[in-house]
Amino acid sequence: MxxxxxxxxxxxxxxxxxxxxxxxxxxxxxxxxxLLMWGFVTMYMLKVSNTVPGLITFLIGAVIMWNVFYRAQQVVCISFLEDLWSRNLLNIFTAPVQVREFVTAAYILGLMQASIVLVIMSLVAVVFYGFNILDLGIYAGMLLANLMLMGWALGLVATALIVRWGPQAEVLAWAVPFLVQPVSAVFYPISVLPQPLQVVASMVPAAHVFEGMRALMTGNEAIVWGHIGSAFLLNLLYLAGAGLLFRFLFEQAREKGLLAKYCS
Amino acid sequence: MLETILKVESLNKQFGNFTAVEDLSFSVRGGEIVGLLGANGAGKTTTIHMLLGLTKPTAGAVTIFGENLEESRVSILQRVNFASSYVHLPYNLRVVENLKVFAKIYGVAKPGEKIDELLEMFEIAHLKFKTSGMLSSGEQTRLNLCKALLNDPALLVLDEPTASLDPDLADKVRKILKRVKEEKGMTVLTTSHNMLDVVELCDRIIFMHLGAIVAEGSSEEIMTRFGTDSLEDVFIRIARTKEKVIA
Incomplete structure (x- = not known):
């Protein structure tokens, strides 16, 4: 590299x-x-009924963390789409750029964008809602790192599908996170899902992250490490799978002459 | 320089049932400018894309600088560059930013100096800080050529380099390419539909038709073979032939 x-x-x-x-x-x-929209919804819910303890921390924490995942995923796809839209893809792939260098650059961009979003949202959350994500301590870093890894994996899957199916699949850059959101247990615990979906959710790293976050906020630190470990192992599996899928579909695109076709 | 820079052996490309390129073999020697000609759909662009590693051949091999392209893509592409009138650089970047990005990708030693030299050479130095998307098509074509010469490529592949240029600029670009070729010993493989480009620029021509080579030689040799003094007549005759073999 x-x-x-x-x-x-x-x-x-x-x-x-x-x-x-x-x-x-x-x-x-x-x-x-x-953040503002969810924050105000939460404040309204607290006014109407204050039956869920720590509701504001649950929801604000979830919104911030979900955005970290979403932005990391999105930028991996968009960095590829920008070259497609500007018809620059051929210049890139006729240069001595290796596919893994291209993917690494996209991952670093995902990390950069998600970090900026995290800082901005955290500051706004402190100012408007008195919520400080740093209160989650060292666990916050682990949970966020797992969301980053999942964002990379899903971003690469979406990019692989765009490489293979072209501009008509570009909507995946924005849609993929929402396909997994219902089973990611962002705003509710896994236990509220129907049984079959609970099984699916248990295989989604984000669901473990958000379960871990809620456990942490309710002082149930003992089970947080289990969730962090599960999310990490699943992420390793999905990152490897995403890499293989990308390689396979990239080679298919080369065989079918699609890389050149998208730019002509 | 006489060593073979590019060698294409029995290259084949199938897209489903359609044969885009069939049993294509040719070679290009160092310092040559070779024109790849043919009507639309003759297989020129598919061939060029296979030579650049963008499209995978169904069969056959491409050897550049004595190395197999599939095995040594990165080290080969370090010494190759490409420009096409139909490929653009990111439109919301300034001219200098686009060139800086590619100078970094190709590992150009003194990027600032090289960029200034190329912008001067193609007479677009005054556009250095202009957004690329605001350039005319002729200016964009020249910017693409600047990008293509950033790394002083040993092999330059061009796809219709003068397609969007007026006759004056096309003439200037041809002269620049000839000068750079003389100074740097660069080898060029170019497609073109502009027969003046071909006659003035190319040492040798390869005519493709229906995915195969139908004529090869200098422009004079080919015109003599077809009994005409116009390369355009040759082009039209080949383009209108339904068979793969030209009598």
Whole structure:
């Protein structure tokens, strides 16, 4: 792997973001809107009925963490789509760029964007709702790292599908997180899901992360490590699977001449 | 330089039942400018995409600088570059930013100097800080050529390099390419529908038709073989032939 080439790919995307107001909105505007909307909904619910202890911390924590996952996933896809949209894909893949360098650059961009979103949302949460994500201590880092890994894995799967099926599949860049959201137990515990979906949820790393977060907030620290470990192992499995899928579909795209077709 | 830079052996490309390229074999020697000609659908672009590793051949082998392309893609592409009138650089980046990104990708030693030199050469230095998407198609084509020469490629692959240029600029670009080829000993493989490009630029021509080579040689040799003094006549005659073998 050549870090200069990875740096160049990152530099390209940073230039693109800095020149595109709408792309910058993905970092600054939408996450804050998300947080404000859920925050005010939570405050209203607390006014109507205060039967769930710590409701505000559950929901605000969930919104922040979900955005970390969502932005990490999204930027992996969008960094590829930007080259597709600007018809630059052939320039990239006729250059000495290895597929793993391209993927590594996308992962680093995902990490960068999710980190910025995390900082911004955390500050807004402190100011508006008095919620400090750092109160979760060392566990917060582990839970967030797992969401990052899952974002990478799903981002790579969505990108692989876009590589194979082209621009018509680009909606996956935004849709994939919402396909897994119902079984990710973001805003409710796994136990409220019907039994078959509970089985599915147990195989979703994010569900373990959000269960872990809720356990932590209710002082049930003993089971947090179990959730962190499960999420980590599942993420390793899914990252490996996503890598294999990407490689397979990329080679299929080469066989069918699709990379060139998308740009002509 | 006479060593073989590019060797294509029995290259085949099937897309389902459709044969885009069939049993294609040719080679390009160092310092040559070779034109790959043919009507739309003749298989030129598919061939070029296979030579750049974008499309995987169904059968056959591509050897560049003595190395197999499938096995040594990255080290080969480090010394190759590509430009096409139909491929663009990110439109919301400035000219200099786009070139900086690719200079970094190719590991250019003094990127600032090289970028300035190329922008001057293609007469677009005044556009250095302009957003690429705001350039005219002719300016974008020249920007693509700047990108293609950033790494002083030993093999330059061009897909219709002058397609969007007016005759004056096309003439200038041809002269620049010839000069760079002389100075750096660069080898060029180019497709074109502009016969003036081909006559002025190419040492040798490979005519493709229905995925196969139907004529090969210098422009004079090919015109003599077809009994005409116009390469355009040859092009039209080949394009309108229904058979793979041209009499």
């Amino acid at each position: 050549c870090w200069n080439r990875i740096y160049a790919l990152i530099m390209k995307y940073v230039y693109i973001c800095s020149r595109n107001t709408f792309r910058a909105m993905d970092i600054f505007f939408w996450p804050i809107m998300d």
